[in-house]
Amino acid sequence: xxxxxxxxxxxxxxxxxxxxxxxxxxxxxxxxxxxxxxxxxxxxxxxxxxxxxxxxxxxxxxxxxxxxxxxxxxxxxxxxxxxxxxxxxxxxxxxxxxxxxxxxxxxxxxxxxxxxxxxxxxxxxxxxxxxxxxxxxxxxxxxxxxxxxxxxxxxxxxxxxxxxxxxxxxxxxxxxxxxxxxxxxxxxxxxxxxxxxxxxxxxxxxxxxxxxxxxxxxxxxxxxxxxxxxxxxxxxxxxxxxxxxxxxxxxxxxxxxxxxxxxxxxxxxxxxxxxxxxxxxxxxxxxxxxxxxxxxxxxxxxxxxxxxxxxxxxxxxxxxxxxxxxxxxxxxxxxxxxxxxxxxxxxxxxxxxxxxxxxxxxxxxxxxxxxxxxxxxxxxxxxxxxxxxxxxxxxxxxxxxxxxxxxxxxxxxxxxxxxxxxxxxxx
Numbered sequence: 001x002x003x004x005x006x007x008x009x010x011x012x013x014x015x016x017x018x019x020x021x022x023x024x025x026x027x028x029x030x031x032x033x034x035x036x037x038x039x040x041x042x043x044x045x046x047x048x049x050x051x052x053x054x055x056x057x058x059x060x061x062x063x064x065x066x067x068x069x070x071x072x073x074x075x076x077x078x079x080x081x082x083x084x085x086x087x088x089x090x091x092x093x094x095x096x097x098x099x100x101x102x103x104x105x106x107x108x109x110x111x112x113x114x115x116x117x118x119x120x121x122x123x124x125x126x127x128x129x130x131x132x133x134x135x136x137x138x139x140x141x142x143x144x145x146x147x148x149x150x151x152x153x154x155x156x157x158x159x160x161x162x163x164x165x166x167x168x169x170x171x172x173x174x175x176x177x178x179x180x181x182x183x184x185x186x187x188x189x190x191x192x193x194x195x196x197x198x199x200x201x202x203x204x205x206x207x208x209x210x211x212x213x214x215x216x217x218x219x220x221x222x223x224x225x226x227x228x229x230x231x232x233x234x235x236x237x238x239x240x241x242x243x244x245x246x247x248x249x250x251x252x253x254x255x256x257x258x259x260x261x262x263x264x265x266x267x268x269x270x271x272x273x274x275x276x277x278x279x280x281x282x283x284x285x286x287x288x289x290x291x292x293x294x295x296x297x298x299x300x301x302x303x304x305x306x307x308x309x310x311x312x313x314x315x316x317x318x319x320x321x322x323x324x325x326x327x328x329x330x331x332x333x334x335x336x337x338x339x340x341x342x343x344x345x346x347x348x349x350x351x352x353x354x355x356x357x358x359x360x361x362x363x364x365x366x367x368x369x370x371x372x373x374x375x376x377x378x379x380x381x382x383x384x385x386x387x388x389x390x391x392x393x394x395x396x397x398x399x400x401x402x403x404x405x406x407x408x409x410x411x412x413x414x415x416x417x418x419x420x421x422x423x424x425x426x427x
Contacts, residue, residue: 006395007386010038014388015080016107017043019070019095021055023263024109024136025086031381033058038385042080045070050266070095078102082132082388085109088182089189093118096133100125105132105388107381111194112400116411123400132393134384135403139203139327141383142374144342144360148331149207151338156347158335160208163314165329167200168322174300175249176261178320179224180286184296192298193217193417194410197318200327201304201413202406204316206397207331210309212405216422217413219302223321229292236288238279249291251282304413342374 013036018025021044032039043065046052056066067073070087074095083099084107085092093113099106100122112119112135126133139145152160169178177183183195193201205212232242237251244250254260256278265281267274282288300320307313331338336349348355360374380398387395405427412423 004383004386007382008390010385010389013038013040014082014385015040015042016082016084017041017045017065017073017080017104018055018084018086019045019073020085020087020091020109021046021048021051022086025055025084027377028084028086028107028381029055029059031378035382039381041084043067043073045073048266074098074102078104081105082107082384089195090114093122096122097125100129100131100133103129103131105134107134107136107384108400109136110403111190111198111410112404112407114190114194116408119404119407123404126400132384132387132391132396133400134380134387134393134396135398135400136377136380137199137202137398137403137406138373138376138380139199140206140376140397141379142342142360142376143379144340144345144374145203145207145376147358147360148329148338148340148345149209151347152207152331152333153209155335156349157331157333157337158350160312160331160333162312162332163204163208163329164317164332165200165204165314165327166317166319167197167327168324169196169318169320170322170325171248171320172254172260173325174320175224175291176254176287178298178300179249179291179294179296180251180289181264184286184294184298186297191410191414192318193302193304193413194407195298197302197316198406198410200316200318201306201409202398202403203327204306204314205308205406205409208308208312208314210312211427212306212308212409212425214307214422214424215304215409215412215416217302217304217417219299219318219417221297221299223300224291224294224296226292229290233290233292235290235293236283237290238283238288241290251288255282255287299417302417306409 018029018041029041032041041059044055044061045067047068052066082105085095086109089111096106096108112122178192183189189195230243234241237244244252255262267277302318304316326342328341335351339346345358346355383396387393393399409425412425416423
């Protein structure tokens with residue numbers, strides 16, 4: 001791991017209990033597996049048996065510390081230093097509040113909670129109890145964005161005037177997560193501006209380093225609707241759909257042919273059984289349904305304009321219909337500009353006319369490559385361990401009192417989109 005002058009030798013690993021052993025739970029779990037001298041996972045709550053079993057086996061968790069629901073963890077006296085909350089979005093608030101009440105420090109996956117009130121409640125209880133709540137705004141820890149912020153602070157492009165930032169979700173990722181997947185219904189989870197893009201609102205605010213004042217948003221669900229279903233399509237891709245082979249959103253092509261994003265299927269260890277297991281999931285779960293016939297309500301294109309302090313402006317665009325992923329950012333300053341796509345950052349000085357290309361180097365999460373976080377996941381985990389070990393939240397850049405601002409921006413953006421009006425941001 002990169003050297004950090006604020007880090008100190010850890011006498012013994014920080015102990016933690018993971019609530020939710022899905023994709024994000026395993027990202028932080030894999031950090032513990034690689035650095036057992038820093039983080040030791042001693043308990044898990046996970047209702048899906050195969051996930052519970054695999055997680056417990058990886059971390060050698062005692063049977064007594066394995067439960068199916070998060071509530072059961074808190075039926076016992078405190079038995080670890082920290083709680084890692086990687087449950088679904090609508091199950092962040094209650095376990096976080098309980099963890100703080102019982103004296104745990106918390107690593108909380110974003111979004112903090114589904115409502116502004118719940119976010120503010122967690123912040124208030126964190127302050128009252130004096131516990132650490134680190135929000136997983138992992139882009140703040142990615143070397144690419146760290147360097148961008150440093151250069152802006154050093155005046156490399158003069159005074160910042162405006163920012164253009166785009167998150168290209170990539171069309172099959174949109175279909176997977178926000179049309180068929182766990183976040184397809186905003187009322188059951190969180191609006192897509194928070195579920196997917198609170199990272200982006202946060203990073204824009206962080207690199208500009210000025211308070212947000214006003215926000216306006218537009219966007220809607222335009223394409224993934226029943227009226228756009230092509231002739232010959234069926235309720236499921238496996239039902240004899242006559243256009244399945246040419247459909248860019250075919251579940252059979254994505255999951256069966258290309259084996260993309262199959263982690264959600266909890267496939268058996270025996271790879272010879274994967275093909276039939278995948279087809280069974282496509283026949284029985286939402287992941288096999290036609291993208292035009294889901295009960296989805298998340299916008300598939302979303303634009304947001306923000307006015308920050310000193311009249312710095314920013315535009316953010318979340319786009320489902322791209323062939324690529326990877327965030328794109330342009331920062332315009334009085335003496336230069338920056339253009340980057342997370343693989344490189346090009347800084348041009350107007351005074352000299354010279355450009356400097358910077359390429360970030362980061363160790364990304366094993367088995368979780370190209371996740372769009374630029375190595376920030378494990379760098380956050382490392383800082384969280386140090387913050388808990390030293391009981392010093394200042395070692396983190398994304399504590400809840402920092403991260404709540406971008407959530408409020410997200411809530412106001414969604415209100416603006418629905419009410420068709422400019423919203424003031426009151427922190």
